[in-house]
Amino acid sequence: MQDFLRSLPKAELHLHIEGSLEPELMFALAERNGIKLPYASVDEAKAAYQFDDLQGFLNLYFQGMSVLCHEQDFFDLAMDYFKRASTEGVVHIDMHFDPQAHIQRGITLDVIMSGLLRAKQEAERSLDLSVGMIMAFLRDRPAEEALDVLEQAAPYWDQLDAIGLDSAERDHPPAKFVKVFNRAKEIGLARVAHAGEEGPASYILEALDLLDVCRIDHGIRCLESDEVVERLYEQQTVLTVCPLSNVSLKVVDELNGHPLPALLDKGLNITISSDDPAYFGGGLLANHLACEKAFGWDEDAFIALNRNAITEAFVPKSRREDLL
Ligand code: ADE
Ligand code: ZN
Numbered sequence: 001m002q003d004f005l006r007s008l009p010k011a012e013l014h015l016h017i018e019g020s021l022e023p024e025l026m027f028a029l030a031e032r033n034g035i036k037l038p039y040a041s042v043d044e045a046k047a048a049y050q051f052d053d054l055q056g057f058l059n060l061y062f063q064g065m066s067v068l069c070h071e072q073d074f075f076d077l078a079m080d081y082f083k084r085a086s087t088e089g090v091v092h093i094d095m096h097f098d099p100q101a102h103i104q105r106g107i108t109l110d111v112i113m114s115g116l117l118r119a120k121q122e123a124e125r126s127l128d129l130s131v132g133m134i135m136a137f138l139r140d141r142p143a144e145e146a147l148d149v150l151e152q153a154a155p156y157w158d159q160l161d162a163i164g165l166d167s168a169e170r171d172h173p174p175a176k177f178v179k180v181f182n183r184a185k186e187i188g189l190a191r192v193a194h195a196g197e198e199g200p201a202s203y204i205l206e207a208l209d210l211l212d213v214c215r216i217d218h219g220i221r222c223l224e225s226d227e228v229v230e231r232l233y234e235q236q237t238v239l240t241v242c243p244l245s246n247v248s249l250k251v252v253d254e255l256n257g258h259p260l261p262a263l264l265d266k267g268l269n270i271t272i273s274s275d276d277p278a279y280f281g282g283g284l285l286a287n288h289l290a291c292e293k294a295f296g297w298d299e300d301a302f303i304a305l306n307r308n309a310i311t312e313a314f315v316p317k318s319r320r321e322d323l324l
Contacts, residue, residue: 011092011309014240019276020081029067074115082123088285094132132314136164139172161314162190169199181211201225245275
């Protein structure tokens with residue numbers, strides 16, 4: 001099964017590129033940029049990756065990305081993950097990135113975009129790995145700031161596939177971002193949002209109704225509301241479920257008790273992703289292997305999940321046809 005899962009062409013629709021920063025690269029970039037890290041060694045950093053909740057993780061996530069300063073750093077970050085993913089049989093990644101987290105530190109949007117777009121081109125050229133670009137906004141920061149970044153990104157609009165909404169979910173409902181998402185729609189960008197990870201099922205409905213998203217990132221708390229499950233079923237809205245992430249952030253107690261089998265039983269449109277692989281115990285292959293162990297899924301189940309992912313991915317039609 002391990003060989004089958006590695007060789008199965010896989011797509012992930014929910015990956016934060018800053019969350020793919022492995023401690024080894026974090027130390028190398030810290031040294032290159034003269035930045036002091038709060039850890040004495042790679043092992044000490046890894047040992048710190050024990051989280052009580054989403055906020056506990058976000059604190060280390062934002063601290064880790066402080067080593068990203070130059071265009072080359074963003075390129076190296078993304079290529080490091082793309083190469084690893086490619087050896088795991090990943091053929092497409094829809095990549096979230098968090099511009100506000102870097103702009104706040106004085107890094108320009110041009111530095112971020114040039115590094116990431118160069119890595120995307122390089123992955124497409126040398127790894128036969130396609131990459132979708134999701135510019136994500138931090139929901140615990142002001143909506144006006146998000147709108148400002150979206151306008152600043154005008155030179156890059158035609159290279160973006162979607163905007164997203166991430167970071168601390170509790171008390172930051174989708175409704176706060178209606179203006180930003182309306183503007184993205186006007187520009188012609190697709191829209192996705194994290195909802196129902198730590199936040200209530202009602203945030204999923206809000207994201208669908210007010211932000212007109214085509215995809216819900218996580219969404220597992222939909223099971224707390226029959227109305228929300230029905231809506232997701234009727235529309236066959238994609239959920240990007242991240243099993244190892246949910247265990248690491250204590251959204252669920254253990255993988256054996258994860259709602260993935262229940263979500264599939266309800267007939268929902270499920271895909272599997274890694275979210276922040278450097279922090280949550282591995283990439284897309286590790287998530288597949290963990291699901292096989294916990295749920296005993298057979299080859300057909302994994303084939304179906306990845307067909308869903310490839311069908312829904314931000315990928316040109318001709319490549320989609322090749323991948324399916
Ligand atoms: N940003 C990076 N990972 C995230 C997650 N799991 N939830 C919300 N925001 C995030
Ligand atoms: Zn996420």
